[in-house]
Amino acid sequence: MPPAPGARSIASGGRVLILTLTLITLTSSLLATDPGPGSIAPPTLIMVNDLDYDNGESLTISWVPSLDDVPGQSEVVAYRILRSSGGGQEATIGTVLAGESTFVDQSVNRDSAYVYRVATIAANGGEGYSLPTDAVVPNREWLNWDLVWLFLACLVLGGSVVFFIETARRGKKLFVRKIAGLEAIDEAIGRATEMGRPILYIPGIQDMDEVETLASLTILGKVSRQIADYDTQLFMPVARSLVMTAGRETIKTSYLEAGRADAFNEDMVRYITDEQFGYVAAVDGYMVRERPATIFLLGAFFGESLVLAEMGNSVGAIQIAGTARPPQIPFFVAACDYTLIGEELFAASAYLSGEPRQLGSLKGQDVGKGIAMAVILIGVAAATIAELTGSGFFAGVVSTLQNVFTTR
């Protein structure tokens, strides 16, 4: 017997529905509800959705609000979400206000099956319970396909970095423009040497899990190598114990490279305290008493940046500062002789070292910036044309580009 008109689409929809049932469960309808105690109407069409591309750690419960949940004149005050698992006792896992129709359960385990009910709670204490849903098991997805564009962007950027590293290794000279603050390092160290005064190196107040601290220590390696050559006194107060260890290792390596292992002293790097302004009080005291000729302020800084930079300025030291924290850069610009702004801090280590790996990384990032500039130009042009002409094509171009570059 031939299928009835529409049966094909129904069968197709049925297949989709069966597939979807692993994630979505439709359990009740307007007619299939359990009023429960009281006379308030229960919510209907309770749906349980497993969140896509997660670790199997959340389920979203949604429903059609109670017929008594009328905005402005509602008898309903809230909805109570109840959950049971493995035939166990049902328990309330959350409550949302009237008018809302979703609840995210983030207290699930991915190997367990869960059954939900949603109850309407009335102002007079009455309750209306929906029928229970089918059991739903949250799934873990191994790949997050929402991030496929991010993956491709990383491939492009990573590929560029590898390409330029290999290019540098083959001996090709890679150009990096001059960075004023770094050009002054020789002058600053030479000045301290001539004046017979110490150099103060402040690596910020953050720990080794801060990328600016890592950049600072890389620069420290180059700076301390030069200081070892000049046989100048170096002092580095730190606010984190791990930075003390890493700083000592860095300076020791530099002194060994310079053939001045005898001149290295672990007291060059000294832990002060983790307390932000306790650290500042000690470093300011050092500045006033020892009057360093040169001060490096490179790393992650917060409210102490101006206090340190002002004090360094007042003792007449030449100061080279750098941080990637926008709120602190103005203080360095105002009080220091040279300031590495934002990414210049990260570029500094590559510039100073001239190592293929670091230069290649810097060049690869420039490729990324070039792509970003091109995309911004195309996107802005397309958005402007779409706004002026109402063109659907150009609006589509903008929408596509924004989807590709948006990762929340």
Next chain:
Amino acid sequence: MSLDIGVWIGALLTLGIFSFLYRDNPFYKLCESIFVGVSAGYWFCVFFFDNMVRKFYFGVFPSEAGIEPKYFLIVGAVLGALMLTRLIPSIGWISRWPLSFIVGATAGLYMMLFFVSNGLNQVADTMLPLYRETAGGDFDPAETLGTILVFIGTFTGLIYFFFSKEHKGLFGGAARVGIFFLMVTFGAAFGYTVMSRMSLLIGRMDFLFRDWLGLLG
């Protein structure tokens, strides 16, 4: 005037730190040493009980039934213990392993964070039309000007931070526009932050004049 010994100690230490505004002096040195010593000891206790006791000990040996022990914390404890090998010069080199782990893991974790928040999302949010209209369909000059400034500032700022080309000619001119935008931003941030520092000073003055001297109601 307060009769609370704690307030008196706080007030005298505050004045001792303020005395640095005149010049370095023994009173300041005393307050500085107390500040550094007390805070270092305080943070030692905080870190020890927070990490060693609360996170590690109670993580591996849960005090309540039904909580799964977190044995992976032992990896962190071993790495931490390896840091102490620095105290024995002959095997001190082992302390570089945990350091390498921290540096490598940090770089890897932050790479994605910075790439997404400072890179991709910024590009997406800059793709705005340079011609804006109001809800009624009329030309909106304020929104249009704002969008144009965002576009020029972002684009020329990127040029400034492009390290592979010398800042000369047209490229150099665009980079100068970029640094101009940066400086305007810094100026605004400077004023904003100075005001927040003033509130810190006001807080200290309030402590001295209200809590200590009782001159304010």
